[in-house]
Amino acid sequence: MDFNFTEEQTMVRDGLTRLVRESYDFDTRRSVIESDSGWRPELWAQIAEMGLLGMPFSEEDGGFGGGAIDSLVVMEVFGRGLVVEPYVPTVVCAGGFFKHAGSAEQKEEHIGGIVDGSRVYAFAYAEPRGRYDLADLETTAKKDGDGYVLNGHKAVVIAAPWASHLIVTARTSGERRDHDGISVFVVDKNADGVVTRDYPTVDGRRASDIYFENVSVGADALIGEDGKALPLIELVVDEAIAAQCAEACGAMKSAQEMTVEYSRQRKQFGTPIGKFQVLQHRMVDMFVEYEQSVSMAYLATLKLGESDKERKSAVSAAKVRIGQAAHHIGQEAIQIHGGMGMTDELAIGHYFKRLTIFDAEFGNVDHHMKRHIALASD
Amino acid sequence: MNLDFSPEETAFRNEVRTFIEDNYPKNVSAEGLRDDLSPEDMVAWHKVLGEKGWSVPAWPPEYGGTGWTPTQRYIWSEENARVNAIMPLPFGVSMVGPVIYTFGNEAQKQQHLPGIRSGDVWWCQGYSEPGAGSDLASLKTTAVRDGDHYVINGQKTWTTLAQHADWGFFLCRTDPDAAKPQEGISFILVDMKSPGIEVRPIKLIDGGYEVNETWLTDVRVPVENLVGEENKGWTYAKFLLAHERSGIAGVARSKRAVEQLREIADKELLDGKPLMQDFDFARKVSQLDIDLAALEITELRTLAGEEAGRGPGPESSILKIKGTEIQQRLTELTLEAVGHYGTPYYRDLSDTGSNEYPIGPDYAQHAAASYFNMRKTSIYGGSNEIQRNIISKMILGL
Numbered sequence: 153m154d155f156n157f158t159e160e161q162t163m164v165r166d167g168l169t170r171l172v173r174e175s176y177d178f179d180t181r182r183s184v185i186e187s188d189s190g191w192r193p194e195l196w197a198q199i200a201e202m203g204l205l206g207m208p209f210s211e212e213d214g215g216f217g218g219g220a221i222d223s224l225v226v227m228e229v230f231g232r233g234l235v236v237e238p239y240v241p242t243v244v245c246a247g248g249f250f251k252h253a254g255s256a257e258q259k260e261e262h263i264g265g266i267v268d269g270s271r272v273y274a275f276a277y278a279e280p281r282g283r284y285d286l287a288d289l290e291t292t293a294k295k296d297g298d299g300y301v302l303n304g305h306k307a308v309v310i311a312a313p314w315a316s317h318l319i320v321t322a323r324t325s326g327e328r329r330d331h332d333g334i335s336v337f338v339v340d341k342n343a344d345g346v347v348t349r350d351y352p353t354v355d356g357r358r359a360s361d362i363y364f365e366n367v368s369v370g371a372d373a374l375i376g377e378d379g380k381a382l383p384l385i386e387l388v389v390d391e392a393i394a395a396q397c398a399e400a401c402g403a404m405k406s407a408q409e410m411t412v413e414y415s416r417q418r419k420q421f422g423t424p425i426g427k428f429q430v431l432q433h434r435m436v437d438m439f440v441e442y443e444q445s446v447s448m449a450y451l452a453t454l455k456l457g458e459s460d461k462e463r464k465s466a467v468s469a470a471k472v473r474i475g476q477a478a479h480h481i482g483q484e485a486i487q488i489h490g491g492m493g494m495t496d497e498l499a500i501g502h503y504f505k506r507l508t509i510f511d512a513e514f515g516n517v518d519h520h521m522k523r524h525i526a527l528a529s530d
Numbered sequence: 531m532n533l534d535f536s537p538e539e540t541a542f543r544n545e546v547r548t549f550i551e552d553n554y555p556k557n558v559s560a561e562g563l564r565d566d567l568s569p570e571d572m573v574a575w576h577k578v579l580g581e582k583g584w585s586v587p588a589w590p591p592e593y594g595g596t597g598w599t600p601t602q603r604y605i606w607s608e609e610n611a612r613v614n615a616i617m618p619l620p621f622g623v624s625m626v627g628p629v630i631y632t633f634g635n636e637a638q639k640q641q642h643l644p645g646i647r648s649g650d651v652w653w654c655q656g657y658s659e660p661g662a663g664s665d666l667a668s669l670k671t672t673a674v675r676d677g678d679h680y681v682i683n684g685q686k687t688w689t690t691l692a693q694h695a696d697w698g699f700f701l702c703r704t705d706p707d708a709a710k711p712q713e714g715i716s717f718i719l720v721d722m723k724s725p726g727i728e729v730r731p732i733k734l735i736d737g738g739y740e741v742n743e744t745w746l747t748d749v750r751v752p753v754e755n756l757v758g759e760e761n762k763g764w765t766y767a768k769f770l771l772a773h774e775r776s777g778i779a780g781v782a783r784s785k786r787a788v789e790q791l792r793e794i795a796d797k798e799l800l801d802g803k804p805l806m807q808d809f810d811f812a813r814k815v816s817q818l819d820i821d822l823a824a825l826e827i828t829e830l831r832t833l834a835g836e837e838a839g840r841g842p843g844p845e846s847s848i849l850k851i852k853g854t855e856i857q858q859r860l861t862e863l864t865l866e867a868v869g870h871y872g873t874p875y876y877r878d879l880s881d882t883g884s885n886e887y888p889i890g891p892d893y894a895q896h897a898a899a900s901y902f903n904m905r906k907t908s909i910y911g912g913s914n915e916i917q918r919n920i921i922s923k924m925i926l927g928l
Contacts, residue, residue, distance in 0.1 A: 278870050280890070283800050307890070308870040329802060349887045352875040354737075354898045359874065361889055420665040430915065479862075486735075486905045490663050490913065491688055494734050494906050501735035505902065508865070509873055516866060518810045 200269025231402025238311035246273030253376030312360035576649030611782030656700035673702035779853030
């Protein structure tokens with residue numbers, strides 16, 4: 153057993169923590185998410201320069217030879233500071249597809265662009281009528297000569313307004329919800345027929361609904377094998393969930409610490425409210441929930457390389473446990489902050505909102521509970 | 531024992547249902563968020579009710595009340611909830627109004643009660659302060675006598691919808707040397723147009739502005755605006771809080787919200803089938819239904835006690851705790867029901883070009899904001915922790 157980070161991971165964690173503390177304080181974040189762009193490309197470049205965007209890729213793919221633990225380290229710090237920059241869509245999701253299934257040319261072009269920070273990707277997988285089922289696809293990609301023509305509507309594509317490229321799941325054959333016949337494409341966001349409707353999200357990020365209206369792509373847009381992509385999508389989504397579990401842990405840690413700190417300062421009836429035992433026990437429960445969540449984030453990350461069944465089971469277990477903890481800690485943090493917790497001015501409400509939305513991304517508690525049950529009875 | 535309404539009560543239900551169907555303003559609905567509405571929309575129904583004589587049903591008939599029994603008032607609120615009616619704001623009708631007709635002098639009754647009944651005067655409440663939330667007695671705003679005026683200085687917070695208010699009722703410290711913090715506080719009516727009042731909106735986590743910080747700097751108020759006796763304001767404040775707490779269970783609204791949740795879950799799909807057919811989801815909706823039934827009967831028991839002359843006691847804390855918990859779970863489950871479309875921040879998007887694609891279904895638009903907003907219900911009106919303290923002290927004797 154070894155739950156220690158390597159010396160290099162510790163250095164990365166310390167350096168990134170410093171960067172977030174110094175240049176991503178709450179007021180700065182607020183002005184950035186309210187600005188036109190909604191994010192900080194210059195910070196993204198700085199993170200690329202620190203080598204963080206290349207960590208999870210092998211050296212032969214142009215990366216620095218790390219893996220999922222490195223993404224966990226990064227995302228935990230991102231969660232601490234509610235960093236909105238698109239590490240999961242770009243590095244974990246897009247990077248994951250190219251790493252696992254990209255051709256040599258695709259790896260060179262796309263992983264290179266991810267590592268040096270010159271390209272940003274968004275992952276267009278969800279659909280309005282599909283809920284959290286990755287195979288419930290109405291978007292189609294019809295064979296057209298050597299290439300394909302895409303049609304469909306993707307819902308709430310996180311980071312799409314910032315992206316240069318989209319990773320798109322689409323049906324190349326079969327019926328809606330069939331497990332066969334699903335493929336993955338990389339599409340230039342400026343391609344003809346890609347229509348985007350951009351908007352902010354309640355947790356301070358940006359997203360788009362994207363309509364593909366007869367979008368033609370070449371054969372080189374296909375990642376992996378035609379019609380056989382579902383296991384690949386499931387793998388990449390599990391990697392994304394593991395990374396976001398780490399992010400949620402960071403956000404829960406901040407929320408829990410802020411609540412304890414507030415309860416020491418805030419006086420009612422002449423006493424700091426943190427002296428009331430009924431609140432002490434509730435803050436202890438928040439802390440316990442957080443520690444359990446960290447354990448589950450580690451479990452999910454460490455099992456990513458195991459068999460499909462073992463991986464899925466661990467990831468779903470983590471998503472269930474952390475989804476529940478995220479709701480619990482977010483709600484308790486607001487309650488213990490009282491009226492101040494309801495204000496936009498305090499950071500705590502923004503942590504609460506991020507933790508709320510965490511549950512709905514890549515499948516909520518119910519969805520992953522069902523997957524966990526199904527795997528156990530397989 | 532009998533759970534049925536009497537024939538008279540049933541006839542009353544039919545009468546109010548018909549009245550609401552015929553008279554409720556068609557273009558105004560409380561489906562969304564309150565501060566998305568114009569002030570005129572918020573009082574539109576109040577004005578109709580004022581003309582009918584139904585705007586202050588709980589007041590004594592000599593002040594314009596209807597003389598309805600508690601059960602009739604309950605039926606009334608249920609019928610309004612059925613159409614998502616925007617009810618008269620509580621600040622005039624159920625807070626300051628009863629204080630004025632109970633403790634105010636004749637001149638104050640003449641001056642203020644008609645405007646409350648008609649909906650022409652908008653009131654706000656100046657109780658909470660930055661240092662005095664649940665511990666209201668520690669408030670610091672001062673009112674110092676200067677000839678025939680009080681000079682008020684201090685800062686209030688959470689003044690709900692004060693941005694539209696004509697008048698406010700404020701708790702101010704008139705005797706800083708009183709032996710106990712509850713003593714030496716006075717209940718004063720303040721014209722919100724007075725010089726020295728500044729109302730600053732507070733942005734909340736749902737993105738809206740329904741509460742304010744209110745700063746009072748050398749605000750001069752005529753002494754005749756003092757309600758009751760100087761330094762006895764705490765008595766009136768407690769009286770008012772007891773009124774505020776009744777009706778806080780929100781059963782009728784929550785029943786309507788469960789119906790709406792079911793409608794949403796019939797439209798959302800899981801595995802190609804309506805979400806409402808999913809056992810896990812249906813179970814959570816049923817749990818809410820069941821808890822709501824328990825709350826409703828508990829409220830009816832409290833009402834029956836009131837009709838028998840036993841005023842709402844500390845049992846109303848049960849209604850507050852369970853009522854707000856149910857409201858919160860309802861909005862949480864509604865957010866869960868809408869899936870991905872709970873994520874967009876809709877508030878800034880309502881005025882974009884009409885030829886753009888809409889984002890998600892209509893029913894998803896308020897889901898996240900309502901969930902965030904409803905976290906306030908377990909904090910305001912005496913937090914649920916304070917309600918539990920009340921039960922432990924007043925009922926359990928701990």
